[in-house]
Amino acid sequence: MKASSAELDHLFHPIDRSSMADQVLTRPSVPLWRDMIRKLLKNKLSVLGLALLLLIILLAVIGPSLLPHSPSTQSLTRTNLPPSAEHWFGTDDLGRDVWARTWAGARISLTIGFAAAAIDLVVGIMVGGVSGYMAGRGRLGDRVDSILMRIVEILYSIPYLLVIILLLVIMKPGIITMIVALSITGWVGMARVVRGQMLQLKQQEYVLAAQKLGTSHARIIFKHLLPNAAGIIIVNLTFTIPAAIFSESFLSFLGLGVQAPAASWGTMANDSLGVILSGQWWRLFFPGLMISLTMFAFNAFGDGLQDVLDPRSHN
Amino acid sequence: MYVLKRLFTMLVTLWIIVTLTFVIMHIIPGDPFATDSKAIPESVLENMRARYNLDKPLPTQYILYLKSLLTLDLGPSIQSKTTDVNTLIARGFLPSAILGIQSMLLALVAGTALGTIAALNHNRTFDYISMFVAMIGISIPSFILAPLLIKYMAVKWGLLPVASWGTWRHTILPSLALAVTPVAIIARFVRTSMLEVLHQEYIQTAEAKGLSTWKIVVRHGLRNSLIPVLSFMGPLFASVVTGTFVVEKIFAIPGIGKYFVDSIFNRDYPVIMGTTIFYSAVLVVTLFLIDMSYRFVDPRIKLASKGD
Numbered sequence: 001m002k003a004s005s006a007e008l009d010h011l012f013h014p015i016d017r018s019s020m021a022d023q024v025l026t027r028p029s030v031p032l033w034r035d036m037i038r039k040l041l042k043n044k045l046s047v048l049g050l051a052l053l054l055l056i057i058l059l060a061v062i063g064p065s066l067l068p069h070s071p072s073t074q075s076l077t078r079t080n081l082p083p084s085a086e087h088w089f090g091t092d093d094l095g096r097d098v099w100a101r102t103w104a105g106a107r108i109s110l111t112i113g114f115a116a117a118a119i120d121l122v123v124g125i126m127v128g129g130v131s132g133y134m135a136g137r138g139r140l141g142d143r144v145d146s147i148l149m150r151i152v153e154i155l156y157s158i159p160y161l162l163v164i165i166l167l168l169v170i171m172k173p174g175i176i177t178m179i180v181a182l183s184i185t186g187w188v189g190m191a192r193v194v195r196g197q198m199l200q201l202k203q204q205e206y207v208l209a210a211q212k213l214g215t216s217h218a219r220i221i222f223k224h225l226l227p228n229a230a231g232i233i234i235v236n237l238t239f240t241i242p243a244a245i246f247s248e249s250f251l252s253f254l255g256l257g258v259q260a261p262a263a264s265w266g267t268m269a270n271d272s273l274g275v276i277l278s279g280q281w282w283r284l285f286f287p288g289l290m291i292s293l294t295m296f297a298f299n300a301f302g303d304g305l306q307d308v309l310d311p312r313s314h315n
Numbered sequence: 316m317y318v319l320k321r322l323f324t325m326l327v328t329l330w331i332i333v334t335l336t337f338v339i340m341h342i343i344p345g346d347p348f349a350t351d352s353k354a355i356p357e358s359v360l361e362n363m364r365a366r367y368n369l370d371k372p373l374p375t376q377y378i379l380y381l382k383s384l385l386t387l388d389l390g391p392s393i394q395s396k397t398t399d400v401n402t403l404i405a406r407g408f409l410p411s412a413i414l415g416i417q418s419m420l421l422a423l424v425a426g427t428a429l430g431t432i433a434a435l436n437h438n439r440t441f442d443y444i445s446m447f448v449a450m451i452g453i454s455i456p457s458f459i460l461a462p463l464l465i466k467y468m469a470v471k472w473g474l475l476p477v478a479s480w481g482t483w484r485h486t487i488l489p490s491l492a493l494a495v496t497p498v499a500i501i502a503r504f505v506r507t508s509m510l511e512v513l514h515q516e517y518i519q520t521a522e523a524k525g526l527s528t529w530k531i532v533v534r535h536g537l538r539n540s541l542i543p544v545l546s547f548m549g550p551l552f553a554s555v556v557t558g559t560f561v562v563e564k565i566f567a568i569p570g571i572g573k574y575f576v577d578s579i580f581n582r583d584y585p586v587i588m589g590t591t592i593f594y595s596a597v598l599v600v601t602l603f604l605i606d607m608s609y610r611f612v613d614p615r616i617k618l619a620s621k622g623d
Contacts, residue, residue, distance in 0.1 A: 165579065165587075170342065250557075250561065292454045292459060
């Protein structure tokens with residue numbers, strides 16, 4: 001039985017426009033990134049972390065010029081002075097100003113941390129990206145993936161600090177050496193993260209659509225896959241940077257870091273070991289505090305960032 | 316099948332470490348006797364090189380080194396004529412092992428307790444406090460904490476011995492210094508996974524049956540939430556082992572870590588090589604065992620790997 005159009009007209013009514021009022025968006029639409037910033041700012045610990053981090057970076061830049069002391073000028077008349085108005089963090093056994101040395105050390109420690117993390121990021125994205133994208137792409141693709149992953153697997157199971165120590169023992173100590181040594185195995189973690197993301201994301205429909213439209217591999221990787229993996233990559237970065245800074249101070253503490261007269265936080269802590277018992281607490285306290293504050297700042301900020309950028313992680 | 320594959324990877328890893336160590340140690344320019352060779356006649360030098368096989372071509376040296384490793388001989392020391400790497404390791408093993416085991420146990424117990432209590436008080440004051448404490452624990456490296464412990468606990472308040480090795484009281488401060496970061500990391504792990512587990516349906520069932528919170532946490536919660544912690548035991552063990560380098564140095568404990576650090580300072584290459592290989596072997600084997608036990612503890616993992 002077929003209904004006539006008149007019968008159907010009887011069944012349908014035009015909607016009264018005035019009842020649409022409850023459909024109107026009461027809040028303005030918020031861009032994703034602004035929503036993320038709002039969420040991040042709500043997390044007090046991560047705001048504290050970010051603020052601390054910016055403060056440390058700022059002091060690393062301007063800190064030494066706030067007092068009229070150079071980090072390497074020695075003075076035999078002003079050795080082992082406790083913190084005072086003139087020497088805010090005191091002086092060491094050669095009469096050098098600990099405040100100036102702390103912030104000169106900050107430059108070294110932060111430079112090494114950021115540079116090593118940057119290399120890890122680039123190498124990790126390249127290896128992880130290629131490996132994850134090629135996996136399941138014919139025999140050649142699978143072979144590329146499995147070769148890269150074997151390398152990653154083996155590097156991952158080699159105790160990295162021991163390799164770094166070996167390298168540092170034979171290389172000329174310095175900032176560049178330290179960066180190279182830290183990033184030789186450091187990229188492995190990032191490569192694993194990126195590969196995992198790639199494997200997941202390339203199953204998405206928009207990637208299929210891009211492929212069907214004939215988009216090049218490079219464009220798919222850089223335009224579609226990486227931006228979508230960016231959140232998790234950034235979160236991982238907030239844990240790689242402090243790890244690199246920690247390793248640097250650990251190795252400097254073992255005497256494998258930058259050489260005198262330059263000193264990173266780890267070197268300063270190491271130098272202060274002999275004098276901590278004779279009461280010169282400031283020589284260990286300030287560089288130690290800075291290492292700890294930097295670790296704390298990165299971890300607190302990274303945790304907040306993870307809540308925002310990686311919603312699947314439970315916290 | 317998986318076990319065999321994993322075993323093979325482990326052996327390849329060990330071989331790569333050995334080769335890498337050998338190559339790195341042999342691209343150093345000059346020879347170890349060059350520095351103090353002025354007073355030594357050439358014939359003596361030749362004998363010394365022969366003693367350490369340094370007069371032979373590199374491939375031969377490599378084969379000889381592999382051979383001696385297979386017989387578990389880690390090589391001589393150049394600094395000390397009477398001891399070799401095996402003796403050093405045998406001498407330092409006990410203190411290092413005691414320190415390591417003690418701090419791992421402490422980390423497991425304290426970390427699990429802290430994390431569980433935090434999870435049970437989710438988003439309440441105690442949760443915030445314990446997570447803040449954990450964050451501080453992660454932030455303070457052992458080589459900063461150790462001197463502070465000495466300064467206050469030992470020197471100022473005289474509670475415990477300052478350094479060196481002897482009674483059990485000597486082990487407390489170094490174990491504490493080693494354990495703080497692992498405690499914090501485990502606490503965070505346990506909290507996260509405990510929160511997840513507590514939302515599962517079987518926990519609701521247990522609650523509905525009227526079980527006490529204690530029983531629910533111990534019987535159902537901990538058993539399930541400790542599985543992810545197990546997967547973290549490998550890196551944790553590695554960090555405790557590397558932590559012993561600095562902690563043994565600071566507390567002047569005659570463990571392997573201290574000998575290793577001393578050999579770095581003295582540039583005693585055979586000892587650096589031997590100790591590195593020993594440490595790597597310990598770490599790689601431990602990683603392998605943890606991997607195996609992980610599959611043993613959680614039946615779901617076994618099932619999953621049968622599929623592939």
